[in-house]
Amino acid sequence: MTVGIIGLGLMGGSLAKAVKKYSIAKKVYGYVRNEEQKQEVLDLKLVDEVVDIETLKNESDLIVLAVPVDTIINFLPLLLDVDSKTTIMDLGSTKEFIVNNVPSKIRKNFVAAHPMVGTEKNGPKAAIDNFYEGHTVVLCNLEDNEEHHVEKVTRVFQEVGMRIVNMDAKEHDVHACFMSHLPHAISYSLANTVMGHEDPKSIIALAAGGFKDMSRVAKSSPKMWTDIFKQNRGNILESIDLFENQMKLVRELIEEEKYEDLEKWMSNANTLHEIL
């Protein structure tokens, strides 16, 4: 099949590499708006050809929207006239707002997907080999899609080595909030806490594994994450409140020197790792 990928950063660029590596696509078209990134895509040979939206739309069997979640919404009107056989899918971190905004004319073509994998990097240079292998992809509200579109998307993810989970978009957004959006808000807060200190450099000189791990995702793109927080606003606010209850609790246990309760509270946190 011919795959056309809109946006060739971490997600789109890595998918371009994967569909070529596994010979899923005979031809891969790419579209990049940003001129500097376009040159990077060409230099890195991420796709067979960088084209305009019209060509990509008319020549592709599968169109992939691998752009920030607000940009996905902006692209939808441009895809209104795709052929009924053309499949569209997105790779966005939010799902409910997106599926609700897909124009009814192309709702059957549009498969909502979220590969649960990422790094803090972005842009074409962030694209890597074997990025998707062994990870999980969530497909949402497939009952709204025509079967052959679902089959096409399923085949692609299976062939790049992903585990497929079907889920309601609303449920996905709660899950993704706990597993990804809330951790990002926390990581940005931790990074800003340290940067707010009078001498962050001397503090960071002592950074070891714990801090490095916990501040890693605070390197992620502010533009991309603003859009995600915007689209998943209700869930993120709710999950912050739940997290804040725990922070208040640990503060209280330390303040009031209730060390037995503190130890129990941490033991309860340990049980996470019996599941993870």
Add this chain to the structure above:
Amino acid sequence: MTVGIIGLGLMGGSLAKAVKKYSIAKKVYGYVRNEEQKQEVLDLKLVDEVVDIETLKNESDLIVLAVPVDTIINFLPLLLDVDSKTTIMDLGSTKEFIVNNVPSKIRKNFVAAHPMVGTEKNGPKAAIDNFYEGHTVVLCNLEDNEEHHVEKVTRVFQEVGMRIVNMDAKEHDVHACFMSHLPHAISYSLANTVMGHEDPKSIIALAAGGFKDMSRVAKSSPKMWTDIFKQNRGNILESIDLFENQMKLVRELIEEEKYEDLEKWMSNANTLHEIL
């Protein structure tokens, strides 16, 4: 020299491996209170000989306290009668409470050290090769030590490949709080937030890099971390308050849909990685 290590978990066990690997110690004695761990230490051959405290104290040129920070305090009275040439050092995560509690009789012998390296694991099986290499160790209040004790400790850390930083114990505790103690409190809170959900299993099934990284240290020993929070109580309470200000801010920016300010706030967090 002869090195005697009290406590042979991640820190002590890994140090035992290192001083043998680099031939720093001709002989390594170990003391372990827990019978099950004693057997593990013997099975893993972490030390040349597992001995009682008296033997370890009388035969060692360097005694290493590699036990939880409250246990360090408990061991100090047992070391009151060491020879003036015997060096004692601890590897605890807090420093001010410890140096303040070292009996004056052995204050000159006692070098306060904190290797800034760790994993979430504990016990003798957690001990690994090359654990210390390339990391930083903080030595505190060296003006209270006799020079030859400092020289001995410095030689050991240099030979295992560590970068040595001298710091006031008070300052160390602030730095360690931001880089390690606060991140632990946050990670435990995040883990408990997810475990408090009605169906943690189905949520955790979607865990990817971000959440895994951020919840990793919530696997750490509750007993060990209760002691650390206890000894660094003032700093941890203060740093939680600073972190909470950031969490309140991100919540408010999302709640009030101030997305431009949110993006700026995240861009500020990004600057951490120009230093890290």
